[in-house]
Amino acid sequence: MTVRRLDHTGIVVEDLAAAVAFFVELGLEVEGEATVGGPWADELLALDGVLADMVVVRTPDGHGRVELSTFRSPAQAAAPNAPVNAPGVPRLTFVVDDVDDVLRRLRAHGAELVGAVARYEDVCRYGYVRGPAGVIIGLVEELG
The missing domain is CATH 3.10.180.10 (2,3-Dihydroxybiphenyl 1,2-Dioxygenase, domain 1)
Structure with a gap:
């Protein structure tokens, strides 16, 4: 199956x-x-x-x-704030309409930009923020 x-x-x-x-x-x-x-x-x-x-x-x-x-x-174990390339670090990616707007709104909830928002050719703008419990959230704005 x-x-x-x-x-x-x-x-x-x-x-x-x-x-x-x-x-x-x-x-x-x-x-x-x-x-x-x-x-x-x-x-x-x-x-x-x-x-x-x-x-x-x-x-x-x-x-x-x-x-x-x-x-x-039982009591929870502490979660590390590991870098993006650490094995086992949860990373979720969402397609959004406007990366800059989403970043602005999520910062009010404690989100921190991991690196910078990068443009990949004429395909997309992509950035990572660290969200709750250190989870890394990818934000993709499709271009074109």
């Missing part, structure tokens, strides 16, 4: 409300929220005493989803 589709990407964050605000400002929509825990969650995550709050946000086209979660228990 082959993969049918990518269901979602999950990101553990320290401040769930701030992370949701960041992704809503980016243009995603809240799809749902829940608190999860119990034996099935312990078994799935190989942790004991799981109790986590989560919010799922989705792209406006309904095809991309991001699960944002924070753990009440």
